[in-house]
Amino acid sequence: MLELAVVSGKGGTGKTTLTASLAVLIEHKVLADADVDAPDLHLLLKPVKESENPFYGMKKARIIQEKCSSCDICRQVCRFDAIEVINGKYVVDEVACDGCKLCFRKCPDKAIVMEDSLSGHWYVSRTPYGTMVHGLLEVGEENSGKLVTIIRKQAMFLAQKEGVPYVLMDGPPGIGCPVNSTLTGLKYAIVITEPTQSGLMDLERLLDLMEHFGVFPFVVINKYDLAESKSEEIREYVVKRGGKVAGMLPFEKIVVEALSRGEPIVQYAPSSRVTVEIKRIWDYIENEIKRGA
Amino acid sequence: MVITVASGKGGTGKTTVSTSLTVAISRQKTVSHVDLDVEEPDSNIFLKVPIKREEMIWLPLPVIDYEKCTFCGVCQRVCEYNAIFVFKNTKEVKVFDQLCRGCGACKEMCPYDAIYEVQRYIGIFSYGEKGNIRFYEGRLNVGEYVTTDAIRWVKRRLKKINDSEITVIDAPPGTSCPVIHSMKDADFVLLVTEDTPFGLFDMKLAYGVAKKMNKKMGIIINKALPGFTETREFAKKENVPVLMEIPFDRKFAKAYAEGITLSEYSDEFRERFEEVFSYIEKEVENA
Numbered sequence: 001m002l003e004l005a006v007v008s009g010k011g012g013t014g015k016t017t018l019t020a021s022l023a024v025l026i027e028h029k030v031l032a033d034a035d036v037d038a039p040d041l042h043l044l045l046k047p048v049k050e051s052e053n054p055f056y057g058m059k060k061a062r063i064i065q066e067k068c069s070s071c072d073i074c075r076q077v078c079r080f081d082a083i084e085v086i087n088g089k090y091v092v093d094e095v096a097c098d099g100c101k102l103c104f105r106k107c108p109d110k111a112i113v114m115e116d117s118l119s120g121h122w123y124v125s126r127t128p129y130g131t132m133v134h135g136l137l138e139v140g141e142e143n144s145g146k147l148v149t150i151i152r153k154q155a156m157f158l159a160q161k162e163g164v165p166y167v168l169m170d171g172p173p174g175i176g177c178p179v180n181s182t183l184t185g186l187k188y189a190i191v192i193t194e195p196t197q198s199g200l201m202d203l204e205r206l207l208d209l210m211e212h213f214g215v216f217p218f219v220v221i222n223k224y225d226l227a228e229s230k231s232e233e234i235r236e237y238v239v240k241r242g243g244k245v246a247g248m249l250p251f252e253k254i255v256v257e258a259l260s261r262g263e264p265i266v267q268y269a270p271s272s273r274v275t276v277e278i279k280r281i282w283d284y285i286e287n288e289i290k291r292g293a
Numbered sequence: 294m295v296i297t298v299a300s301g302k303g304g305t306g307k308t309t310v311s312t313s314l315t316v317a318i319s320r321q322k323t324v325s326h327v328d329l330d331v332e333e334p335d336s337n338i339f340l341k342v343p344i345k346r347e348e349m350i351w352l353p354l355p356v357i358d359y360e361k362c363t364f365c366g367v368c369q370r371v372c373e374y375n376a377i378f379v380f381k382n383t384k385e386v387k388v389f390d391q392l393c394r395g396c397g398a399c400k401e402m403c404p405y406d407a408i409y410e411v412q413r414y415i416g417i418f419s420y421g422e423k424g425n426i427r428f429y430e431g432r433l434n435v436g437e438y439v440t441t442d443a444i445r446w447v448k449r450r451l452k453k454i455n456d457s458e459i460t461v462i463d464a465p466p467g468t469s470c471p472v473i474h475s476m477k478d479a480d481f482v483l484l485v486t487e488d489t490p491f492g493l494f495d496m497k498l499a500y501g502v503a504k505k506m507n508k509k510m511g512i513i514i515n516k517a518l519p520g521f522t523e524t525r526e527f528a529k530k531e532n533v534p535v536l537m538e539i540p541f542d543r544k545f546a547k548a549y550a551e552g553i554t555l556s557e558y559s560d561e562f563r564e565r566f567e568e569v570f571s572y573i574e575k576e577v578e579n580a
Contacts, residue, residue, distance in 0.1 A: 201338070259491060
């Protein structure tokens with residue numbers, strides 16, 4: 001069983017569009033949406049929830065006003081600027097609190113308690129394309145690598161149970177905590193980028209990160225014909241880094257049309273140039289994986 | 294006045310809008326542009342401000358003074374991030390840099406005063422000027438988890454050195470902690486969305502964040518398409534003004550690919566961004 005993630009340094013490069021298309025093309029797999037901050041895969045795959053599970057992140061500090069003597073020690077030791085004095089009262093800014101417990105340990109009045117905070121949920125759902133594990137963080141919660149880890153573990157468990165060869169993950173954008181949790185332990189990832197300066201810069205950062213984790217990149221250049229010389233520059237860069245360019249997708253209005261109808265492009269427009277190329281890309285990647293690239 | 298430009302979804306045109314707005318404002322007034330999208334700071338691709346000064350962003354990192362350490366294990370017990378391990382048998386204490394948040398618990402709680410701290414570099418803070426634009430950027434090192442810490446650093450520096458009346462913040466995408474930090478000081482939140490169900494779904498999340506914080510808001514719809522009406526319906530229902538629509542057009546995608554802001558692309562766009570700014574100014578004054 002192989003885990004495969006679709007990732008992009010920059011947001012909005014077509015990550016979910018590609019994942020949803022692969023979800024249609026790859027016959028046997030479990031799907032996982034690791035973009036817990038702004039999950040979108042469900043909009044295209046229309047899952048029916050089978051189970052909902054709470055997710056608790058770091059415990060957060062709360063000050064019991066009756067016990068607080070306003071000694072100021074908590075505010076002095078907190079390095080996250082999370083203790084505020086409002087109208088003479090000491091209160092914790094829940095968003096800023098990192099759960100390090102130092103204030104709790106240092107308070108001479110024992111006026112601070114650490115409390116569980118419900119940080120989000122994760123779900124197991126049915127889709128027409130197979131089982132899907134996904135999650136959603138509560139608004140304003142810490143970027144949670146932890147939730148991504150839970151989703152990955154659950155997806156792997158289900159894939160083993162169902163005896164399917166792939167777990168296909170829609171990864172979060174960026175290079176921060178949830179991306180780290182998505183990439184760690186992977187053998188391959190599909191990286192989607194676009195031919196812009198920001199696309200290239202973000203790709204460089206992402207490939208650095210993948211190198212660090214030992215993940216082999218298959219790169220897809222989306223909307224390549226918007227700036228063909230930039231696409232060529234990206235292609236050369238990827239090859240120089242030892243990765244592989246799996247294919248290039250043209251800029252087509254029909255992709256946005258499919259998006260606004262909420263359908264994977266390979267299904268919405270089966271004979272479009274983009275669909276044909278996505279099919280070719282998957283054949284190529286599957287072959288490379290089988291060859292043990 | 295602080296204007297935070299945010300979007301739930303990545304790649305909706307947040308940076309295009311924030312930099313175009315900054316360029317439009319800078320025709321009349323001094324404006325500070327702050328790139329808090331520290332994982333992927335792209336504003337300066339468009340603004341092209343020469344960097345005048347750079348400094349390291351760092352977090353404190355514990356180091357063990359083996360002369361004093363008794364391997365009692367307190368530091369390991371108090372670390373909420375599993376970033377420090379005490380090996381009693383081999384008389385070794387291992388600190389995992391990347392997991393450490395620099396909270397200071399191990400140092401503060403060590404009964405033998407055997408921990409001191411050094412600086413661990415997590416990114417770069419840059420500052421530059423061009424005409425009326427003051428530019429600030431935080432850039433997180435690759436492989437770092439500590440997004441929020443880099444943002445906090447930039448915000449602390451800003452408090453000290455930013456004296457512009459108008460500040461435009463380019464926020465990270467999403468709705469999590471880093472976004473809240475970017476919106477916290479805002480007088481106005483400008484939400485950028487793209488005209489698809491994805492854009493809308495994620496924008497609703499970002500809207501939820503700003504609403505919870507009682508922020509004044511406006512929406513800019515990018516890649517606007519005839520036929521998809523739900524974004525406007527949502528705006529109407531929630532009573533949030535749509536301040537601009539940027540049509541879906543290959544021309545703009547190309548300008549973007551070439552690193553040109555819309556305010557420089559055409560006078561018409563610049564004037565439209567000036568209008569958006571006048572609207573925001575009035576809204577904030579009336580608040």
